[in-house]
Amino acid sequence: xxxxxxxDFIARPVADLSRADEFYGQTLGLARNPSSDEHWVEYETGxxxxxxxxxxxxxxxxxxxxxxxxxxxxxxxxxxxxxxDSGVCHTTGFADPAGNRLFLHHRYAxxxxxxxxxxxxxxxxxxxxxxxxxxxxxxxxxxTLGLARNARASDEWPEFEPGNATVLLNTPEQTGTPFRPSxxxxxxxxxxxxxxxxxxxVAGVEFQFEKPxDSGVCHxxxxxDPDGNSLILHHRHKPYSDGSLP
Amino acid sequence: xxxxxRIDFVAVPTQDLDRAxxxxxxxxxxxxxxxxxxxxHEFETGNVTLAIVQPESIGVPFAPMxxxxxxxxxPDVEFAKAKLEEAGVEFRGExxxxxxxxxxxxxxxDGNGLLLHHRYAxxxxxxxP
Numbered sequence: 001x002x003x004x005x006x007x008d009f010i011a012r013p014v015a016d017l018s019r020a021d022e023f024y025g026q027t028l029g030l031a032r033n034p035s036s037d038e039h040w041v042e043y044e045t046g047x048x049x050x051x052x053x054x055x056x057x058x059x060x061x062x063x064x065x066x067x068x069x070x071x072x073x074x075x076x077x078x079x080x081x082x083x084x085d086s087g088v089c090h091t092t093g094f095a096d097p098a099g100n101r102l103f104l105h106h107r108y109a110x111x112x113x114x115x116x117x118x119x120x121x122x123x124x125x126x127x128x129x130x131x132x133x134x135x136x137x138x139x140x141x142x143x144t145l146g147l148a149r150n151a152r153a154s155d156e157w158p159e160f161e162p163g164n165a166t167v168l169l170n171t172p173e174q175t176g177t178p179f180r181p182s183x184x185x186x187x188x189x190x191x192x193x194x195x196x197x198x199x200x201x202v203a204g205v206e207f208q209f210e211k212p213x214d215s216g217v218c219h220x221x222x223x224x225d226p227d228g229n230s231l232i233l234h235h236r237h238k239p240y241s242d243g244s245l246p
Numbered sequence: 247x248x249x250x251x252r253i254d255f256v257a258v259p260t261q262d263l264d265r266a267x268x269x270x271x272x273x274x275x276x277x278x279x280x281x282x283x284x285x286x287h288e289f290e291t292g293n294v295t296l297a298i299v300q301p302e303s304i305g306v307p308f309a310p311m312x313x314x315x316x317x318x319x320x321p322d323v324e325f326a327k328a329k330l331e332e333a334g335v336e337f338r339g340e341x342x343x344x345x346x347x348x349x350x351x352x353x354x355x356d357g358n359g360l361l362l363h364h365r366y367a368x369x370x371x372x373x374x375p
């Protein structure tokens with residue numbers, strides 16, 4: 001008798017690993033364990049790992065593979081190969097009397113979380129801009145620049161929505177940091193930089209240069225909000241070398 | 247009033263380009279915009295592009311972005327903070343809980359103010375941002 005903690009994995013026998021890999025990853029959309037290699041691919045279903053390999057089988061998680069194997073060998077079970085050490089786990093394969101493949105398995109390395117990228121960044125929730133005078137800031141971003149306010153956001157943390165992301169105004173009191181404007185720019189896409197520049201000049205906004213700057217791929221006009229935070233009017237007029245536009 | 251359509255990029259200043267590229271690409275694990283480089287480098291956060299700029303190369307004095315300039319969404323602030331601390335990233339203070347979101351303030355190698363952010367509560371109308 002051995003001490004089985006849980007089923008660590010179910011291995012599915014697949015003749016064509018790359019096709020199976022595509023099916024489990026793309027068609028089913030399961031999360032792929034990045035430690036997978038060309039012989040052994042693992043997918044997570046939430047409570048159980050599915051392993052794809054040439055041979056199938058059921059992996060029993062045990063506290064000590066060598067000890068469990070000795071116990072089973074004592075009961076007449078045959079193990080065709082030595083215990084395999086993958087670098088993170090011990091495994092050894094055997095079969096039940098009907099020939100169904102089984103494994104004793106113990107992962108001795110700590111389980112790493114690997115879902116998504118290194119930190120799992122999936123979007124920018126907001127771009128924070130420090131202001132010393134909140135009402136003046138709200139007026140500038142809402143009325144002068146014409147950015148829509150997020151009506152669900154509180155008045156203490158006013159938010160604006162220029163399409164793809166939120167701009168949040170914060171004050172030094174709220175962040176507990178001395179006021180320092182951003183020297184570097186949030187770049188706002190406009191259809192026509194010269195026209196928008198003209199419109200903002202009428203509203204009293206000053207620009208760093210008289211005319212839009214042309215980098216060769218985009219037009220830019222540099223200005224700042226009333227607190228001195230840098231902003232750019234931006235329009236890319238030239239596609240990337242592959243013909244696409246951002 | 248102008249016709250602002252979207253944020254095309256947020257410029258992130260650096261004094262050490264290679265270090266910044268390693269930080270945003272490897273430590274934070276952001277996807278590089280393959281159409282950029284060698285003079286202009288962009289990383290994607292899903293909805294917003296971060297452009298790594300060298301201000302001194304265009305005659306602008308370097309100063310880091312203010313505290314909390316960019317809040318990046320992560321599924322688990324505690325997990326992401328632990329991963330970044332393992333990588334030697336400096337955080338300011340503990341994880342906060344505002345009663346609608348968790349966050350943690352940290353700095354890139356140039357001292358630019360960033361936040362890990364995760365809103366767990368919906369708005370009053372039931373929607374989530």
